[in-house]
Amino acid sequence: MKLRFLTVLCVVLFVPGCKRGNSGQPPTIRQPAPEVRFRDVAAEVGLTASRHNGAFGERWMPESIGGGGAFIDYNADGFLDVLVVNGDWWPGHPYKGTRPTLLLFRNEGGKRFTDVTKATGLAISLQGMGAAVGDYDGDGFDDLFISGVGECRLFHNVRGEKFKDVTSVSGLNDPGWSSSAAWLDYNRDGRLDLFVCHYLRWTPALNVRCGTTFPTYCRPQEYEPETCRLYKGSGDGRFQDVTKASGIQTEDSKALGVVVRDFNQDGFPDIMVANDMTPNRLFMGTRSGRFEEQGMQLGIGLTETGQVRGSMGMDAAQCWPDGGLGVAIGNFFGEGVDLYRAGTSGLFTELATQAGLRKPSQPYVTFGLLFLDADNDGDQDLYIANGNIYDNVKLMDPKQTHAQPGQLFANDGNGQFTDAGPAGDIGLPSVGRGACRGDFDNDGRVDLLLVPNSGPVRLLRNETLTPNHWLSIELLGVLRNTNGLGAQVQLEAGTLKLTAEAASGSSYLSESDQRLHFGLGGATRVDTIRVTWPDGLVSVIRDQPVDRVIPVNHPTVHYKTLGRT
Numbered sequence: 060m061k062l063r064f065l066t067v068l069c070v071v072l073f074v075p076g077c078k079r080g081n082s083g084q085p086p087t088i089r090q091p092a093p094e095v096r097f098r099d100v101a102a103e104v105g106l107t108a109s110r111h112n113g114a115f116g117e118r119w120m121p122e123s124i125g126g127g128g129a130f131i132d133y134n135a136d137g138f139l140d141v142l143v144v145n146g147d148w149w150p151g152h153p154y155k156g157t158r159p160t161l162l163l164f165r166n167e168g169g170k171r172f173t174d175v176t177k178a179t180g181l182a183i184s185l186q187g188m189g190a191a192v193g194d195y196d197g198d199g200f201d202d203l204f205i206s207g208v209g210e211c212r213l214f215h216n217v218r219g220e221k222f223k224d225v226t227s228v229s230g231l232n233d234p235g236w237s238s239s240a241a242w243l244d245y246n247r248d249g250r251l252d253l254f255v256c257h258y259l260r261w262t263p264a265l266n267v268r269c270g271t272t273f274p275t276y277c278r279p280q281e282y283e284p285e286t287c288r289l290y291k292g293s294g295d296g297r298f299q300d301v302t303k304a305s306g307i308q309t310e311d312s313k314a315l316g317v318v319v320r321d322f323n324q325d326g327f328p329d330i331m332v333a334n335d336m337t338p339n340r341l342f343m344g345t346r347s348g349r350f351e352e353q354g355m356q357l358g359i360g361l362t363e364t365g366q367v368r369g370s371m372g373m374d375a376a377q378c379w380p381d382g383g384l385g386v387a388i389g390n391f392f393g394e395g396v397d398l399y400r401a402g403t404s405g406l407f408t409e410l411a412t413q414a415g416l417r418k419p420s421q422p423y424v425t426f427g428l429l430f431l432d433a434d435n436d437g438d439q440d441l442y443i444a445n446g447n448i449y450d451n452v453k454l455m456d457p458k459q460t461h462a463q464p465g466q467l468f469a470n471d472g473n474g475q476f477t478d479a480g481p482a483g484d485i486g487l488p489s490v491g492r493g494a495c496r497g498d499f500d501n502d503g504r505v506d507l508l509l510v511p512n513s514g515p516v517r518l519l520r521n522e523t524l525t526p527n528h529w530l531s532i533e534l535l536g537v538l539r540n541t542n543g544l545g546a547q548v549q550l551e552a553g554t555l556k557l558t559a560e561a562a563s564g565s566s567y568l569s570e571s572d573q574r575l576h577f578g579l580g581g582a583t584r585v586d587t588i589r590v591t592w593p594d595g596l597v598s599v600i601r602d603q604p605v606d607r608v609i610p611v612n613h614p615t616v617h618y619k620t621l622g623r624t
Contacts, residue, residue, distance in 0.1 A: 126492030127189030127568025189568025193242030241564025372567030389425030427494025435578030444491030497572030
């Protein structure tokens with residue numbers, strides 16, 4: 060079963076009177092860095108998924124940038140299943156073979172995957188882009204939002220058995236070209252809302268032919284932007300477009316990536332958006348329910364020299380031992396990955412060059428991008444998925460390639476990153492797009508799901524041999540936010556102090572495991588886990604064993620009402 064009851068030793072509002080735990084363990088000793096190794100096991104575990112982009116030779120713009128996926132435990136059995144967002148034939152341009160559809164593979168106990176696409180009702184064809192996972196109706200089973208070109212889809216998960224298309228009745232008829240998306244509770248009413256990035260104003264009729272001596276995919280500057288959108292959840296399965304009323308509407312965003320975090324710790328989620336050749340955005344949430352866009356004022360809108368970047372995927376995590384929050388953003392080749400540190404004053408400082416990320420990432424086009432603790436030493440490492448836009452890029456630049464190697468950067472514990480090298484199959488070339496993290500076999504090592512623009516999906520099992528310990532926390536929230544999105548988690552184990560925030564979205568067009576994974580280094584007990592829920596209630600758990608997944612429930616949760624056991 061996915062969740063079992065865990066006694067919460069101290070639960071109070073703002074925790075007055077709770078004493079700090081002390082397991083008596085010695086100070087945490089940092090272990091020598093192990094050799095990190097990932098191996099592609101997709102074929103051997105039956106994950107026979109392949110993505111199609113619909114390309115037929117005319118180089119229509121959307122063909123070049125799609126490719127998302129998700130780790131989702133759709134049947135709530137405790138093992139992560141795999142969703143792949145496929146492309147489709149373009150109207151009037153079918154090709155030989157079966158028409159592409161969404162793909163869903165059920166995880167059989169961490170050992171094998173079974174294709175359950177048809178059985179679950181997801182054999183749906185659309186020019187898909189990405190996925191976002193969230194239990195919007197609060198029944199304990201995760202639902203799916205699929206973004207796409209010209210249309211999107213919302214699928215209600217019917218008790219882990221099948222998915223029902225509820226797009227029309229929900230009010231989420233999101234027109235245009237949607238890209239990354241994230242679930243959140245922006246007004247803290249206990250009901251999930253949905254933020255949807257939008258990229259360009261494009262249709263087959265508006266397609267621009269680019270290239271003089273040979274055809275190429277166009278630059279984003281050739282098309283008008285589309286505003287991102289925010290949909291307010293009512294709690295009964297319907298959504299209201301509040302884009303304009305909430306302050307989200309903009310006229311110059313070409314959005315591809317999104318991160319939701321409470322950057323200023325005021326209790327309301329903020330939304331950071333990565334834009335392609337327009338300024339990046341930072342929408343700061345307020346108690347009134349409106350957002351204030353402050354990207355330029357807070358230092359993430361433009362580069363230090365006042366330039367825009369070709370930004371795509373993004374993620375956020377604790378990158379420094381003092382708890383400092385970092386935001387990484389993938390960019391076009393020649394630009395390199397950005398790394399911003401969120402300051403206590405609210406300003407962001409760009410540190411990619413000082414941190415060792417800029418130069419080694421500059422030769423590549425970075426789409427999927429995420430933090431993970433690859434060796435469980437307590438530090439957040441960084442994985443980036445690379446792949447060029449242009450399939451004929453060598454005609455423009457002989458030094459560039461279409462397929463490019465992925466990269467893993469190891470964090471030394473002080474926010475300095477070093478290229479970890481091939482790391483097994485990490486460095487295999489691919490036209491990288493979507494990337495998801497998640498422990499699919501529940502062995503305590505974080506694995507990677509990689510979805511290319513076109514071709515076979517990769518499942519990189521983390522086979523790093525390490526003595527380091529770990530703990531994963533699965534949150535069970537309340538009302539229509541059963542995954543506890545927006546909850547702040549603080550963990551102490553010896554001298555190790557780690558923080559994380561439960562969130563949807565990030566990376567590129569993808570959804571990662573929403574369980575919070577903590578590498579613990581040499582710590583053999585966890586002294587304290589403190590969860591601050593979105594409604595202000597706090598759960599405190601003390602003196603926990605390591606190397607396991609533990610559920611932490613909101614103080615008011617009743618399992619039977621959520622369909623869980």
